[in-house]
Amino acid sequence: MHDNRLAAGRLILGRLPGLTLDDQHRQALAEGRLGGVTLFKENAQDLLQLWQLCQDIIKTSRHAPVLTVDQEGGAVQRFDHVLSPLPSPMALAMTRDAQTIENVSSVNAGQLKALGFNLLLAPTLDLLSNARNPIICTRALGLDIDTIVKTAKSMVSGFAKQGILSCGKHFPGHGSTSQDSHLELAVVQKDLEQLISSDLVPFAKMIDEAKLDAMLIGHIWLPLIFKDQKPLPSSMEASIVSDLLIDKLGFKGLIVSDDMTMKAITNAYGLGEACVRAFLAGIDLILVCGTYQQSLEAVEAIAAAIDSGRISQDRLHKSLAKLDLYFADRPQMQSIEAISSRLVGDNALCKQASMQAQQWQWIKYPDHEDRPWHIFRPEHPRYPMRLAHHLNGLETTYPLDPDSEEIRRTIENIQRIALDHNILVLTFRAQVFAGQTNLLKALRNLQKIDTCIGHVQTDTPFDRQAYDQASRSSDANPNSDSKLFPAFTVDTFDPSDLAMQALAQSLQNRVHKGHDR
Numbered sequence: 001m002h003d004n005r006l007a008a009g010r011l012i013l014g015r016l017p018g019l020t021l022d023d024q025h026r027q028a029l030a031e032g033r034l035g036g037v038t039l040f041k042e043n044a045q046d047l048l049q050l051w052q053l054c055q056d057i058i059k060t061s062r063h064a065p066v067l068t069v070d071q072e073g074g075a076v077q078r079f080d081h082v083l084s085p086l087p088s089p090m091a092l093a094m095t096r097d098a099q100t101i102e103n104v105s106s107v108n109a110g111q112l113k114a115l116g117f118n119l120l121l122a123p124t125l126d127l128l129s130n131a132r133n134p135i136i137c138t139r140a141l142g143l144d145i146d147t148i149v150k151t152a153k154s155m156v157s158g159f160a161k162q163g164i165l166s167c168g169k170h171f172p173g174h175g176s177t178s179q180d181s182h183l184e185l186a187v188v189q190k191d192l193e194q195l196i197s198s199d200l201v202p203f204a205k206m207i208d209e210a211k212l213d214a215m216l217i218g219h220i221w222l223p224l225i226f227k228d229q230k231p232l233p234s235s236m237e238a239s240i241v242s243d244l245l246i247d248k249l250g251f252k253g254l255i256v257s258d259d260m261t262m263k264a265i266t267n268a269y270g271l272g273e274a275c276v277r278a279f280l281a282g283i284d285l286i287l288v289c290g291t292y293q294q295s296l297e298a299v300e301a302i303a304a305a306i307d308s309g310r311i312s313q314d315r316l317h318k319s320l321a322k323l324d325l326y327f328a329d330r331p332q333m334q335s336i337e338a339i340s341s342r343l344v345g346d347n348a349l350c351k352q353a354s355m356q357a358q359q360w361q362w363i364k365y366p367d368h369e370d371r372p373w374h375i376f377r378p379e380h381p382r383y384p385m386r387l388a389h390h391l392n393g394l395e396t397t398y399p400l401d402p403d404s405e406e407i408r409r410t411i412e413n414i415q416r417i418a419l420d421h422n423i424l425v426l427t428f429r430a431q432v433f434a435g436q437t438n439l440l441k442a443l444r445n446l447q448k449i450d451t452c453i454g455h456v457q458t459d460t461p462f463d464r465q466a467y468d469q470a471s472r473s474s475d476a477n478p479n480s481d482s483k484l485f486p487a488f489t490v491d492t493f494d495p496s497d498l499a500m501q502a503l504a505q506s507l508q509n510r511v512h513k514g515h516d517r
Contacts, residue, residue: 007316008302009033010063010323011279013287014295019045021056024292029061033299035323036066038121038289041078050082051336054116064330066285066323068119068167071108074138074494075383075459083111084346085498089124090138090460091357093151094493101151104353105158107346113162114339116331120159121216121256123152125168125202126175131431131462135180138459138493148202149209156210165326167256168206170218171245172234173199181219182262185231191224200249207251213326214254217241217283219262233265236274241282254322257283260298261290272301279311284319354502357493360510364452364487371451373507374421376410378428378436383495385426385458390504394421400428402435411442418451425486426456428495430463443485455486456503458495 014034016025019042028034037057044050057065071077074088086092086108092101109120125148128140141148152168159166172195177186190199206212217240219233226232226239234240235257245251257278260266265274275286275298286302288295305311373393377385378400388395396417398410414423425443430436443453457463490506492499 004306005299005303006032007320008299008306010035011284011286011302011319012275012295012298013038013066013068013285013289014292015040015289016043016053017291019043019049020053021060022292026056026060028292028295029057029065032062034061034295035063035285036061036068038068038070038287039078040069040289041081044079044082047082047340048336050079051115051333051339055333058116058331058333061330064327066119066327067117067331068121069112069117070121071112072122072124072139073104073108074496074499076139077496080496080498084108084343084350085496086350087354087357087498088138088494088496089122089141089151089155090128091354091493091499092155093141093147094357094359094491095353097356098150098154100353100356101154102158102161104350105155106161107158107349109159109162109164111339111342111346113164114334116333117164118327118331119165119167119214119256121167121169122159123155123166123168124170125152125206126170126173127199127202128175128460129198130176130178131460131465132178133175134178134432135182135186136174136177137429138495140175143461145198145201145205149205152202152206153210156206156212165213165254167214167216167254168203168212169216170220170258171203171215172218172220172222172240173203174218174220175199177220181233181258184263185233185268186218186220188220188222189224190222195222195225203245204249207249212251212253214256214285215245215251216256216258217245217278218258219265231268235260235265235283236269236277236281238281246282254285254326255283256285257287259287259289261288261294272297276301276305276310279305279319280315284322351498351502351505354492354494354498355506358503358506359491359493360506361489363489371420371422373424374417375424375426376414377426378433380428380495383428383458384497385428385495385500386497387424387426387456387500387503390501391507398439399435401433402439404438407435407439407442410439411446414443414453415446415449418449418453422452422454424454424456426458427463428459431460431465436463440485446485452487453485455489457489457491458499459493461491461493464489464491 013036073086124139141151156166179186217235221231288298373391375388375395379397427436
């Protein structure tokens with residue numbers, strides 16, 4: 001096989017279509033036309049199957065394969081149904097305990113390392129500054145630089161103890177965007193001076209103080225920096241990757257692209273050309289999380305660019321040298337018995353961290369502690385928020401963005417059910433879904449009911465702002481009991497099932513056993 005195709009293949013990570021290594025990917029890995037794979041939830045059915053799949057990838061690959069995954073915790077974790085469920089990054093940060101953060105991160109990295117993974121696409125270093133950000137949310141470690149850096153250092157320490165590479169993301173910062181780069185080009189309306197004083201600070205500090213192994217570049221357009229140019233994402237911009245990240249910030253590690261099959265890329269540039277541009281910009285390892293044909297398209301485009309001289313041998317060898325350095329040895333797996341034996345203890349540690357992350361504000365304790373709970377939760381297509389299941393209670397759903405009629409029906413249901421139940425109202429990104437804010441206002445206007453109505457904020461901390469707005473609303477009912485809603489509030493910073501299990505445990509401890517009174 002032509003050496004340039006082998007070289008190009010090492011630069012590309014593909015994505016598998018199912019639970020086994022299919023023939024096309026098997027041949028590509030064996031021949032060296034792929035450098036490895038990124039695994040997703042659809043690639044994992046149970047522990048034995050995942051273990052066998054990872055073993056097959058490692059044994060089949062011509063190169064020492066790069067085996068990677070987005071196992072962040074909370075909203076983004078691929079193996080929570082197989083390995084230990086993890087708190088969200090923001091929830092982990094809210095424990096405010098360096099040892100807990102390091103321990104949970106060590107659990108995450110240790111389980112992945114035992115399966116043969118050698119690159120973990122975490123931590124997220126984005127500074128969350130936009131309440132309406134549709135993609136980062138609780139994937140962020142916080143809303144302030146100090147929290148992000150302290151938490152990220154503890155996470156990277158936990159990863160390093162297990163011998164897995166850490167990868168900070170999404171450089172130069174995705175926290176202020178209003179777009180989902182899976183669907184469209186994300187935009188950051190900041191000039192270089194503003195970036196240097198805000199979004200870039202966590203990345204710079206982690207480069208200087210934590211010696212990150214790798215950095216993932218986001219598909220982010222910076223129009224205030226490139227005023228006279230057509231939109232070009234940072235992942236394809238040499239002045240961001242080479243000039244800013246490498247030269248100015250001094251990053252010497254592995255540079256990874258975000259998924260190049262995102263519509264932000266393919267809609268405007270075409271996959272093959274985009275991958276060539278990303279490599280020329282300074283990226284070493286390119287994620288193509290699409291079909292086999294798309295991975296092949298990327299390999300062929302880069303090989304052709306090497307053949308033509310558009311990609312120089314010097315540029316190529318710089319990236320291949322990094323891959324040789326970071327992935328010199330073929331991953332070693334532990335036995336499935338060894339992995340299974342650690343899960344119970346690891347699960348308990350992660351659940352305790354999730355409970356530790358919760359923020360409670362008690363205003364009024366239930367007068368009827370023996371009443372069952374009835375949960376009102378938004379219908380989310382991805383997060384079922386099964387709190388009722390874990391409380392052995394009942395639940396009623398309401399639309400994610402309810403209109404006035406749906407709010408009226410929900411309020412009537414609450415009034416009816418409250419006759420013999422305590423009520424918990426869950427919200428999810430009420431700043432984004434305005435109907436949830438209006439529901440909070442309507443609850444504020446309720447006449448006194450002889451029950452407990454609690455509010456659970458399941459995702460970003462901005463829902464509290466929506467409640468505060470509701471409390472100050474000029475249409476609040478002056479005759480309502482000002483302490484009726486909420487009787488208490490809980491912030492979980494996490495919509496995952498682990499967070500719901502942990503919240504159920506905390507409710508049983510605090511309410512029914514009278515703790516923390």
